[in-house]
Amino acid sequence: MKKSDVVKEILAGRRGSANPVGQAEAPANIALCKYWGKRNEELNLPITSSLSLTLDHVGARTEISQCSSGDQIFLSGERLDSDHPFANRLSRYLDLFRQGDEGYCVKTESSVPVAAGLASSASGFAATVKALDALYGWKLGSRELSILARLGSGSACRSLYSGFVEWHVGEREDGMDSYAEPLELQWPEIRLGWILVSTAHKPVGSREAMRRTRESSPLYQSWPAQVARDLAEIKAALSLRDFTRLGETVEANALAMHATMMAAQPAILYWLPDTVAVLHQVADARRQGVSVYATMDAGPNVKILYQARDQDRVVERFPQISFLCG
Amino acid sequence: MKKSDVVKEILAGRRGSANPVGQAEAPANIALCKYWGKRNEELNLPITSSLSLTLDHVGARTEISQCSSGDQIFLSGERLDSDHPFANRLSRYLDLFRQGDEGYCVKTESSVPVAAGLASSASGFAATVKALDALYGWKLGSRELSILARLGSGSACRSLYSGFVEWHVGEREDGMDSYAEPLELQWPEIRLGWILVSTAHKPVGSREAMRRTRESSPLYQSWPAQVARDLAEIKAALSLRDFTRLGETVEANALAMHATMMAAQPAILYWLPDTVAVLHQVADARRQGVSVYATMDAGPNVKILYQARDQDRVVERFPQISFLCG
Numbered sequence: 034m035k036k037s038d039v040v041k042e043i044l045a046g047r048r049g050s051a052n053p054v055g056q057a058e059a060p061a062n063i064a065l066c067k068y069w070g071k072r073n074e075e076l077n078l079p080i081t082s083s084l085s086l087t088l089d090h091v092g093a094r095t096e097i098s099q100c101s102s103g104d105q106i107f108l109s110g111e112r113l114d115s116d117h118p119f120a121n122r123l124s125r126y127l128d129l130f131r132q133g134d135e136g137y138c139v140k141t142e143s144s145v146p147v148a149a150g151l152a153s154s155a156s157g158f159a160a161t162v163k164a165l166d167a168l169y170g171w172k173l174g175s176r177e178l179s180i181l182a183r184l185g186s187g188s189a190c191r192s193l194y195s196g197f198v199e200w201h202v203g204e205r206e207d208g209m210d211s212y213a214e215p216l217e218l219q220w221p222e223i224r225l226g227w228i229l230v231s232t233a234h235k236p237v238g239s240r241e242a243m244r245r246t247r248e249s250s251p252l253y254q255s256w257p258a259q260v261a262r263d264l265a266e267i268k269a270a271l272s273l274r275d276f277t278r279l280g281e282t283v284e285a286n287a288l289a290m291h292a293t294m295m296a297a298q299p300a301i302l303y304w305l306p307d308t309v310a311v312l313h314q315v316a317d318a319r320r321q322g323v324s325v326y327a328t329m330d331a332g333p334n335v336k337i338l339y340q341a342r343d344q345d346r347v348v349e350r351f352p353q354i355s356f357l358c359g
Numbered sequence: 360m361k362k363s364d365v366v367k368e369i370l371a372g373r374r375g376s377a378n379p380v381g382q383a384e385a386p387a388n389i390a391l392c393k394y395w396g397k398r399n400e401e402l403n404l405p406i407t408s409s410l411s412l413t414l415d416h417v418g419a420r421t422e423i424s425q426c427s428s429g430d431q432i433f434l435s436g437e438r439l440d441s442d443h444p445f446a447n448r449l450s451r452y453l454d455l456f457r458q459g460d461e462g463y464c465v466k467t468e469s470s471v472p473v474a475a476g477l478a479s480s481a482s483g484f485a486a487t488v489k490a491l492d493a494l495y496g497w498k499l500g501s502r503e504l505s506i507l508a509r510l511g512s513g514s515a516c517r518s519l520y521s522g523f524v525e526w527h528v529g530e531r532e533d534g535m536d537s538y539a540e541p542l543e544l545q546w547p548e549i550r551l552g553w554i555l556v557s558t559a560h561k562p563v564g565s566r567e568a569m570r571r572t573r574e575s576s577p578l579y580q581s582w583p584a585q586v587a588r589d590l591a592e593i594k595a596a597l598s599l600r601d602f603t604r605l606g607e608t609v610e611a612n613a614l615a616m617h618a619t620m621m622a623a624q625p626a627i628l629y630w631l632p633d634t635v636a637v638l639h640q641v642a643d644a645r646r647q648g649v650s651v652y653a654t655m656d657a658g659p660n661v662k663i664l665y666q667a668r669d670q671d672r673v674v675e676r677f678p679q680i681s682f683l684c685g
């Protein structure tokens with residue numbers, strides 16, 4: 034099944050009143066239980082479910098209008114060449130929605146560095162699909178938007194909601210049951226901070242890294258079982274407001290994801306020396322009574338999970354922290 | 360089954376002529392395919408086979424004599440208190456060989472730092488068991504010495520031989536088929552160098568780290584299959600003198616071992632920032648045409664595998680290297 038078939042099915046009968054411009058925002062999200070590995074690369078269908086926390090104050094803002102002379106893609110005010118990786122990827126995605134040979138003028142502002150493992154593509158594609166919905170007046174529901182966003186970037190399907198969000202793995206071949214939904218709980222005291230190690234582009238993109246891990250890492254065989262266990266633990270910890278249980282599982286899940294990559298051939302080592310330095314700082318902080326945990330995505334940067342009441346102690350220990358949430 | 364039963368069985372009928380002093384040396388060894396996880400903690404029986412390269416010029420030299428007033432343990436000329444971890448562990452091992460209430464005077468010199476992941480216990484216990492054999496005049500064969508050395512420290516069973524050595528996993532409950540043997544091949548152009556990152560004692564000992572990994576790391580489920588594959592690859596690469604295949608597998612095996620630990624709970628992260636820096640240097644060197652590979656044991660230090668013909672280029676890129684072999 035192709036992406037275009039999914040789009041056709043979702044948009045069937047959705048002929049709203051088009052507007053001259055569609056505009057939308059979408060937040061970034063950080064997975065607490067990671068998405069790592071696709072069972073279908075065309076549709077970005079995952080091997081496991083995953084669970085994220087939305088970062089309400091960082092993300093992307095996108096404005097889309099039609100234009101006659103091919104696509105014009107602007108990132109943070111700068112016009113990108115059509116062979117720029119971001120522009121190219123976005124144009125291929127927009128191909129799914131063209132009704133004739135029209136082009137799109139897309140202006141995106143992102144408050145997170147692109148391709149540095151900070152969910153830039155998640156918020157980017159979620160904002161794009163919402164902007165398209167506004168442009169064409171489809172009035173799609175969140176579930177449909179989530180599915181369409183997934184076709185751009187898997188984790189984008191989680192960027193349609195606030196709070197804690199679960200992306201259901203689904204089992205259908207067309208992926209119509211693989212979408213994200215918010216959990217019905219709030220825990221506003223949870224904080225996520227960002228320790229910047231490097232904003233350099235990743236040496237290996239997530240898509241290629243997932244593929245290589247799945248195909249060549251013997252340890253990846255155990256990953257689905259790890260996720261099943263961690264996802265249940267994280268959901269239990271969230272319901273019980275058990276921060277220690279939450280943090281321990283979140284950190285273990287991220288380390289295990291990186292561990293599966295290190296055992297790929299060739300190995301994928303996103304970590305830099307400072308990544309390890311921060312991981313040891315986090316463990317030291319815990320030994321000294323500050324309840325902080327680390328998580329990492331496909332890149333060298335470290336995100337820190339803690340509770341609002343520990344804010345001062347966390348800032349004291351990690352003066353380089355940026356606040357993502359809270 | 361207890362260690363003392365194994366010793367009794369091996370020494371049955373071995374009453375040679377005792378000497379006043381037994382003296383022996385044993386080399387260190389570095390596993391190319393790692394030993395990680397015990398199926399029997401009492402007898403140090405492994406979950407998988409493993410394969411090592413002996414470092415002929417580094418190791419331990421031990422001299423043992425009997426003395427009347429308890430054990431006296433000297434490490435590099437310094438008398439250790441009986442509650443020193445090294446002295447205590449050695450005394451518990453010597454208990455297996457006492458014939459009455461005699462003590463032993465043991466003088467050990469080690470050319471490798473103790474407990475820093477450089478196989479100090481392997482050469483130490485191998486030298487001890489050979490020194491006991493000399494003291495008591497047992498004239499045991501290598502296989503019996505290998506089994507006795509294993510009772511002290513698993514990897515010590517590989518330090519009885521030169522060259523490439525395989526420790527057979529065995530299947531018997533008494534471990535009589537779990538011993539090491541040399542491979543019948545030479546490859547004298549292989550070099551192993553050591554990049555010192557830290558000589559600090561390990562935060563978690565190997566025994567505890569193996570146990571925790573086996574019991575709590577979901578990724579450990581895949582480790583035996585990884586070793587089976589890597590061991591076959593390494594043996595094939597050695598027979599074919601295929602250095603690239605050898606190096607790629609050796610590095611992948613070490614990374615996978617560390618990966619299983621990172622996914623333990625609590626995580627075991629032996630790596631320090633400089634460990635990661637060296638791993639990236641090794642990968643950079645390869646990208647620039649220098650055929651070098653990394654391996655690591657239960658600690659932060661990195662060993663570098665290369666061929667004699669690349670010695671100058673390796674030294675130029677890794678000026679901090681120490682030579683272990685070749």
